[in-house]
Amino acid sequence: MDVPPDFLCPISMELMENPVTIATGLSYERKNIEKWFFTYKKKTCPATMQSINNFDVTPNHNLKRLIIAWQNQNEASQTCSTSSSMPSVKHDEMLSLLKTIESSPFKVSSLKKLRSIIEIGDEVIKSDFIQSSGVEVLVQIVVQINVFETSDFVTFRACEEALGVLQELSLSEEDTTFELLSKPEFIKSMATMLQRGSAEGRLYTITIFRKMSKINYDWNFVIQDQGIDFFKSLLELVSDEICTKASSRALDVLIHILGASKKSRLRAIEAGAICVLIELLPDSNRSSKCDKVLVLIKLLCECAEGRQALVEHGMAIASISKKMLHVSNTATKFVVKILWLICNMHPTERVLEEMLIYGSVKKLLALLHIDGRSSTKDRVLKIFKLHGNSWKRYPCFPSELKDYLVDDSR
Numbered sequence: 001m002d003v004p005p006d007f008l009c010p011i012s013m014e015l016m017e018n019p020v021t022i023a024t025g026l027s028y029e030r031k032n033i034e035k036w037f038f039t040y041k042k043k044t045c046p047a048t049m050q051s052i053n054n055f056d057v058t059p060n061h062n063l064k065r066l067i068i069a070w071q072n073q074n075e076a077s078q079t080c081s082t083s084s085s086m087p088s089v090k091h092d093e094m095l096s097l098l099k100t101i102e103s104s105p106f107k108v109s110s111l112k113k114l115r116s117i118i119e120i121g122d123e124v125i126k127s128d129f130i131q132s133s134g135v136e137v138l139v140q141i142v143v144q145i146n147v148f149e150t151s152d153f154v155t156f157r158a159c160e161e162a163l164g165v166l167q168e169l170s171l172s173e174e175d176t177t178f179e180l181l182s183k184p185e186f187i188k189s190m191a192t193m194l195q196r197g198s199a200e201g202r203l204y205t206i207t208i209f210r211k212m213s214k215i216n217y218d219w220n221f222v223i224q225d226q227g228i229d230f231f232k233s234l235l236e237l238v239s240d241e242i243c244t245k246a247s248s249r250a251l252d253v254l255i256h257i258l259g260a261s262k263k264s265r266l267r268a269i270e271a272g273a274i275c276v277l278i279e280l281l282p283d284s285n286r287s288s289k290c291d292k293v294l295v296l297i298k299l300l301c302e303c304a305e306g307r308q309a310l311v312e313h314g315m316a317i318a319s320i321s322k323k324m325l326h327v328s329n330t331a332t333k334f335v336v337k338i339l340w341l342i343c344n345m346h347p348t349e350r351v352l353e354e355m356l357i358y359g360s361v362k363k364l365l366a367l368l369h370i371d372g373r374s375s376t377k378d379r380v381l382k383i384f385k386l387h388g389n390s391w392k393r394y395p396c397f398p399s400e401l402k403d404y405l406v407d408d409s410r
Helices: 032-037 063-076 086-103 108-120 125-133 132-145 153-166 176-181 184-196 199-214 218-226 228-238 243-260 262-270 273-283 289-298 304-312 315-324 327-343 347-357 360-368 375-391 399-404
Strands: 019-021 027-028
Touching: 019 063, 027 032, 027 108, 027 243, 027 273, 063 086, 063 176, 086 108, 086 125, 086 132, 086 153, 108 125, 108 132, 108 153, 108 243, 108 315, 125 132, 125 218, 132 153, 132 176, 132 184, 132 228, 132 243, 153 199, 153 375, 176 184, 176 199, 184 199, 184 218, 184 228, 199 228, 199 327, 218 228, 218 399, 243 262, 262 289, 262 304, 273 289, 273 315, 289 315, 304 327, 315 327, 315 360, 327 347, 327 360, 327 375, 347 360, 347 375, 360 375
Parallel strands: none
Antiparallel strands: 019 027
């Protein structure tokens, strides 16, 4: 089948893979026109020889989709006539929807239809969507919410639906989708959605953020650009009692962010993270959620500011102690780590008294009676050697602990 002339680059006369448009309105293969302008230093349009002063190139998404559609149709005509027509139908439908989304101011209904295709589609359909420049089209919709200081309701709804499609895609560090979603303007728009979007929009956003965190996205830009507002948005999601998916995914994102940077922990503490997490503990009876909350508290308590915030919270010691030997082995391990950080670096008299009153000391003693040696048991021993003499002044102090106390005569 002959290649349509409009699909050929006027410079190389080969089928274009990455068509771009220049100031004269003509399209060329990107690598060819960039070589023409920047390697050969030409200041004319190759096809018309018209002089130009603007050397910017703009991706021609419509032309790229038409080329891909022609290629798919060409390949389909060469396959066995018994092959299923379903992928071709979905492909044509996606192209039509993308064209409507790009050209129409009323995008929401088309975006909903597109999401339904991607949701039930396999990896072939998703790959087809990506190759058809679908990600680029949706990214342009999302970034619109930050173009103006105030975005209207229609723009926000379109943005939410676009994020609903994007959250269905897989991400890997090498693919172009991750590169597009990592661009600063897109990240800023997602941060805006996290702050101002509907419950549905925020769920889509945090889902994408979680996928990005799993492939080691560098959060420094977001933290510097958004400051504590970003952490306040995440903590609000963490506290969401209605949408447990959003809450769980926000916890995952926070663990990745706080685990990678001490500066991020300081911002989270400033945003009130310790208070929010402590108040989540009483209702965190499932081990998966409780473990995540305790991991975050432990990370924050590695900072002096975090330890200070914890000891100033009236119910911190009681809430943390209750989870020891009650939820999971992992939870117990992190409770001991938190108590060790407090006892070693911030042992106020009130904290030591609360540990005795709320049962921390009794549960720590129970851990010492478990057979075998472990890092958790070693931390418990260190806690008793540091503060056993302070606790033994109280009538309720267990007498069997005398063997674990430091000998004052040494």
